[in-house]
Amino acid sequence: xxxxxxxxxxxxxxxxxxxxILPKFRCIFNEFAxxxxxxxxxxxxxxxxxxTLGRLSDLTLIPSPSLVxxxxxxxxxxxxxxxxxxxxxxxxxVVATEEGRNLEAKVMPRVNEIYKExxxxxxxxxxxQLIDGLDQISxxxxxx
Amino acid sequence: xxxxxxxxxxxxxxxxxxxxILPKFRCIFNEFAxxxxxxxxxxxxxxxxxxTLGRLSDLTLIPSPSLVxxxxxxxxxxxxxxxxxxxxxxxxxVVATEEGRNLEAKVMPRVNEIYKExxxxxxxxxxxQLIDGLDQISxxxxxx
DNA sequence: TATTAATAATTAATATATTAACTAAAGTAA
DNA sequence: TTACTTTAGTTAATATATTAATTATTAATA
Numbered sequence: 001x002x003x004x005x006x007x008x009x010x011x012x013x014x015x016x017x018x019x020x021i022l023p024k025f026r027c028i029f030n031e032f033a034x035x036x037x038x039x040x041x042x043x044x045x046x047x048x049x050x051x052t053l054g055r056l057s058d059l060t061l062i063p064s065p066s067l068v069x070x071x072x073x074x075x076x077x078x079x080x081x082x083x084x085x086x087x088x089x090x091x092x093x094v095v096a097t098e099e100g101r102n103l104e105a106k107v108m109p110r111v112n113e114i115y116k117e118x119x120x121x122x123x124x125x126x127x128x129q130l131i132d133g134l135d136q137i138s139x140x141x142x143x144x
Numbered sequence: 145x146x147x148x149x150x151x152x153x154x155x156x157x158x159x160x161x162x163x164x165i166l167p168k169f170r171c172i173f174n175e176f177a178x179x180x181x182x183x184x185x186x187x188x189x190x191x192x193x194x195x196t197l198g199r200l201s202d203l204t205l206i207p208s209p210s211l212v213x214x215x216x217x218x219x220x221x222x223x224x225x226x227x228x229x230x231x232x233x234x235x236x237x238v239v240a241t242e243e244g245r246n247l248e249a250k251v252m253p254r255v256n257e258i259y260k261e262x263x264x265x266x267x268x269x270x271x272x273q274l275i276d277g278l279d280q281i282s283x284x285x286x287x288x
Numbered sequence: 289t290a291t292t293a294a295t296a297a298t299t300a301a302t303a304t305a306t307t308a309a310c311t312a313a314a315g316t317a318a
Numbered sequence: 319t320t321a322c323t324t325t326a327g328t329t330a331a332t333a334t335a336t337t338a339a340t341t342a343t344t345a346a347t348a
Contacts, residue, residue, distance in 0.1 A: 004252075006187050007203065010262065011169070013275060014162050015205045016282040021155060026336090035303065035336090043150050054326060059151065061159045066304050068328060073303085090313045090326045108148075118154065118284065122277075130277030131157060133270060138160040140262065170306090179306090179333065198296060210334050212298060217333085234296040234343045 010137070021118055028110045032103065033077070037062055037070050039107070042079065045096040046104045050083070052091045079103065154281070165262055172254045176247065177221070181206055181214050183251070189224065189240040190248045196235045223247065 006012060022036065029039050040060040044051065048059075053071070057064045071094060074080045079100035085091040119127060150156060166180065173183045184204040188195065192203075197215070201208045215238060218224045223244035229235040263271060 004256065006191065008275065009259070010275075011162065011165060012205065013278040013282070014158050017278045018155065018158050018162075019205055020282045020284055025155070030337095037304065047150060052326080061156065061163055063305065064327070065306080065329080069304075088314070088326085092327070112148065115153070118281070121284070122280070126277060126280075129273045130281075131152065131154070133266075133274035133277065134157040134161045136266070136270075137262070137274075138157070138164045140164055140265070174307095181334065196296080207335060207337095208297070209299080209336080213334075232296085232344070236297065 024114045024118070025111060028107065028114065032107055034103075034107075035070075037066070038074055038077075038079075041067075041070065041074060041094070042096065042100055042103060042107075045080065045094065045100065046108075050093045050095050052085070052093055054091070056094055074100075168258045168262070169255060172251065172258065176251055178247075178251075179214075181210070182218055182221075182223075185211075185214060185218060185238070186223065186240065186244055186247060186251075189238065189244065190252075194227070194237045194239050196229070196237055198235070200238055218244075 025039075026036055029036055034042070037060070040062065041056065044056060044059045048055075051059075053064065053067055056062075057067050060067075062070065071080065071082065075082065078097055080094055080096050083093040083095055085093060122130070169183075170180055173180055178186070181204070184206065185200065188200060188203045192199075195203075197208065197211055200206075201211050204211075206214065215224065215226065219226065222241055224238055224240050227237040227239055229237060266274070
């Protein structure tokens with residue numbers, strides 16, 4: 001194992017972890033004709049009745065230029081709608097339609113099941129360390 | 145904090161970690177007119193003189209349909225070349241040109257510097273736990 | 289050997305990411 | 319109020335991801 005082994009570098013380890021777990025979830029999303037990104041948006045809307053595009057971009061980690069098209073397609077699928085703010089006409093809220101809200105009860109149990117499967121082989125301590133480590137990585141520039 | 149907090153889910157934590165560290169590297173790649181994926185291919189070619197597209201796809205985690213275009217662009221930039229196998233005409237090897245090999249000495253020091261910065265705030269033990277955790281995630285289906 | 293099955297790479301269609309530039313609305317200060 | 323600046327969202331151009339289908343070649347089997 002070389003001193004600098006590309007396949008063991010942090011970025012590649014992160015990618016490989018995602019490559020392992022995402023297909024499990026995408027399977028479910030496809031059953032509901034959702035892409036992963038569309039799912040992320042709905043997932044956030046189930047926790048927030050009304051949210052601006054900017055904040056939606058932050059919470060889903062979807063870059064705003066991408067968000068435009070993804071939101072368009074979710075609107076076409078009748079799952080969400082746009083709503084321009086009255087107080088600041090620059091801002092646009094996104095809201096789930098009834099159909100969009102109804103998806104939660106159908107999709108979440110399936111997703112939670114997979115999530116539990118992924119977590120299962122880890123001890124509570126191991127899992128905590130993993131999440132803490134990732135959290136520390138994602139705050140590298142923010143702390144002191 | 146809800147029982148199921150989307151922003152603390154493993155996939156989002158992984159995405160956030162990547163979102164934090166990748167821009168640091170991409171800065172460097174852009175200086176050399178490389179995309180991140182082009183970099184990954186070169187990075188692997190610096191460790192392997194000659195490699196098939198299939199194996200390159202495995203090592204870079206770039207799906208093979210994407211690989212076709214990325215390789216095309218690297219060839220156009222005179223950094224690599226294709227070479228069809230004589231023993232099995234289905235296989236195509238990819239090889240770095242001299243110009244491609246020369247990039248290593250220019251780019252690697254810069255990349256290593258950033259990598260060290262990222263690692264720096266972690267203790268050796270913390271880092272090891274993080275890598276181990278990620279490794280375990282990426283082998284979920286492979287073990288026993 | 290002729291047929292069939294498997295493999296490596298590619299193509300096609302659609303969705304998303306990246307970067308820069310742009311528009312409209314709001315804030316700010318002379 | 320006018321000019322300058324910032325902010326929220328969008329558009330545009332190019333690169334990559336995802337999924338399914340396709341081609342060329344090789345392997346396998348009757």
